[in-house]
Amino acid sequence: MSKITGCLLFGFMVVIFLSACAGTGYQPLNTANYPVFHKNFDVTIGWNVSGKDGATAVAGYVRNNRYHVMQDLELRIKLFDAFGAEKEQKSFMIIPSDLRLDEYANFSVLFGSSPQTGDKLKFIYRYRGVEDNDGAVSWMDSFEAPLK
Known part of the structure; x- marks a missing residue:
């Protein structure tokens, strides 16, 4: 094999390898997959609910709408029955711990009871909001x- 043919073959293999990597890389979050959402001045939270095998799964995303960086964002979700009695509570620490402005992060929790008519969710979130070098502001909302 000549030196030119070897270089061309190597170059061709590199292009194929890199294009394969590009096709399986980062996929941006498609918010259309989460038709239920709540938008506030600081965050947007979108989610889906599914029930299976006596459990209720809540999966979704959190978007930073306000701060340069949100640090240590925690999401607590409570499940209430139709009469207002708390059935369960789950917490989820959002990863990455620094969520930049306009970035999204996924979450998921699994409750041990099946969804019932009249059940409600209460979302409680808290974080530290950072704007430039002005320090951090602690915030909590629900x-x-x-x-369903």
């Missing part, structure tokens, strides 16, 4: 939504 909202409720029907389970």
